[in-house]
Each structure stands twice: as C-alpha cells, then as structure tokens.
Amino acid sequence: MTGATHLLAGAAVYSVARTRTKLDGTTRAAPLALALAFTSHFLLDAALHFELSLPWQYALAAAAGLFIFQVARQAGDKYLLLGGIAGALPDAICASGASQAFIRLHAFFHFKPVFHVPFQMLCLEFAIALLLACLLARNELASPLPTPERKHY
Numbered sequence: 001m002t003g004a005t006h007l008l009a010g011a012a013v014y015s016v017a018r019t020r021t022k023l024d025g026t027t028r029a030a031p032l033a034l035a036l037a038f039t040s041h042f043l044l045d046a047a048l049h050f051e052l053s054l055p056w057q058y059a060l061a062a063a064a065g066l067f068i069f070q071v072a073r074q075a076g077d078k079y080l081l082l083g084g085i086a087g088a089l090p091d092a093i094c095a096s097g098a099s100q101a102f103i104r105l106h107a108f109f110h111f112k113p114v115f116h117v118p119f120q121m122l123c124l125e126f127a128i129a130l131l132l133a134c135l136l137a138r139n140e141l142a143s144p145l146p147t148p149e150r151k152h153y
C-alpha cells in the first residue's frame with residue numbers, strides 16, 4: 001500500500017473518530033482517534049495491493065501530506081496531520097529498524113504476494129485514496145473545531 005493511502009486513511013479515520021463520536025467534535029477524542037489511525041495501517045496492508053517504487057512512494061506521500069496539511073489548516077485541527085502520520089507510522093518504524101518484534105508484527109499482517117499483482121490494483125488503490133481525500137475534506141470542513149480550540153498556524 002502506498003504511503004499516500006496510509007496518510008489519507010489515517011487522517012480520515014482520525015477525522016471520522018473526532019467528528020462522529022459523542023465528544024462533540026472536539027479534540028478530546030484525539031488519543032483514541034490517533035490509535036485507530038495507527039491501527040488502520042495493518043488493515044490496509046493486509047489487502048491485496050501493488051507495490052510502488054520508493055521515489056513514487058515519496059512523491060505521492062508528499063502530495064498527500066500537503067493536502068492533509070491544507071485541510072487541517074482550514075479546519076483548525078492540528079491533530080489531523082498527526083492522524084495521517086499515525087496511519088503511515090508503522091512503515092516508518094519498520095524502515096528505521098528500531099524493533100525486530102515490530103517488523104515481524106508488520107510482516108504478519110502484510111499481504112504476501114504469491115502471484116503477480118496486476119497493475120490495475122494500483123488504479124483501484126488510487127480511486128480509494130481519492131475517495132478518502134474527498135471524505136476527509138468534506139468531513140473536516142463540515143465540522144471545524146469550535147472557536148476556543150481553533151488555532152491558526
């Protein structure tokens with residue numbers, strides 16, 4: 001799964017958890033929402049997907065990160081970007097080599113291709129990423145943080 005999809009999924013999970021819980025759409029839901037965003041990574045990695053090369057991964061992740069940053073700025077929710085980062089964090093932990101146990105856990109959940117994954121799966125992933133971006137923007141901009149918590153940065 002691309003880092004961009006993980007970023008968008010993490011931010012979307014955070015956004016839905018913040019705005020659709022009984023916590024009045026404030027950031028009081030942030031710890032739970034960030035944990036759910038982190039967990040979303042393993043669910044997405046378990047799905048059949050096409051693996052892109054690292055340069056494409058970085059370029060798409062940068063674009064997704066800028067999009068999330070812009071939505072977070074407009075909604076006044078600094079945790080939204082953290083939600084995206086939480087969604088992509090397991091890959092960063094694995095790339096850092098910080099924990100062999102975590103790498104094994106990540107590999108346990110990750111899809112294992114035993115056949116050639118068709119390129120069309122990448123198109124499907126892009127469609128899903130686009131839907132996540134639309135959901136994220138619509139959800140956040142329809143439920144900006146209440147004024148006292150809202151900060152412009």
Ligand SMILES: [Zn+2]
Pocket residue numbers: 041045090091106110
């Ligand atoms: Zn992963």
